[in-house]
Amino acid sequence: MKLLLTSGGVTNTRIRxxxxxxxxxxxxxxxxxxxxxxxxxxxxxxxxxxxxLVAAEPDWRDFTGLGWASLGVLELTALPxxxxxxxxxxxxxxxxxxVDGGDATYLCHWMRESTLxxxxxxxxxxxxxxxxxxxxxxxxxxxxxxxxxxxxxxDRTLAVVDFSIFPHxxxxxxxxxAHAERWAADLGLPAYAIDEQTAIAVVDGRVDVVSEGHWxxxxx
Numbered sequence: 001m002k003l004l005l006t007s008g009g010v011t012n013t014r015i016r017x018x019x020x021x022x023x024x025x026x027x028x029x030x031x032x033x034x035x036x037x038x039x040x041x042x043x044x045x046x047x048x049x050x051x052x053l054v055a056a057e058p059d060w061r062d063f064t065g066l067g068w069a070s071l072g073v074l075e076l077t078a079l080p081x082x083x084x085x086x087x088x089x090x091x092x093x094x095x096x097x098x099v100d101g102g103d104a105t106y107l108c109h110w111m112r113e114s115t116l117x118x119x120x121x122x123x124x125x126x127x128x129x130x131x132x133x134x135x136x137x138x139x140x141x142x143x144x145x146x147x148x149x150x151x152x153x154x155d156r157t158l159a160v161v162d163f164s165i166f167p168h169x170x171x172x173x174x175x176x177x178a179h180a181e182r183w184a185a186d187l188g189l190p191a192y193a194i195d196e197q198t199a200i201a202v203v204d205g206r207v208d209v210v211s212e213g214h215w216x217x218x219x220x
Contacts, residue, residue: 001120002127002203005135007167008196009062012212015199022127023095027066030095033074034064038133041106041149053100063098063131079114091119094126101132104142105152117158132167139164143183161202164191169214171196177216184218191218
């Protein structure tokens, strides 16, 4: 897949331009499915925040509110009971999957249970746009400090990319650069700390940082 891994969405012109280049057409002509699943695994999220995401309320203007040609909902917890014959065409027909934040280990669990994880390698033309946990789920590990789901066995995720992501740099009191340095030291693999104005674009194995803000790379 083409990956646009963000902290806070498509928050500036450079990130938007990167998204349009990945899509190969304007956002207004592109069809998206939004995945709210990670929210259910995080204690700070719930019905009101899921509604806000799906309804493209102002807090989500840089994500679901970008002006997509159409916006559908793909709830991964429902897919095991629907069957692949129904859900696979939905995914294949979408230009973009908008995968929201919450808990990345919960999202990872349901990506596997729904078989979406198995489908990813075949989605060469689809753009994965992640926000926070929706980006972190593509990494090998998220670090124990980001695990909020009580049933998580550990902090491992899908390892689609070979680096980890520390999101919301300087956006929350606990998301400082010093915190990110301690987090990265425990991982043993390359990692990026990114703020709300930064994204990591991955296309054909090439990794590019797209930013109008602040970011830091930690080597393994």
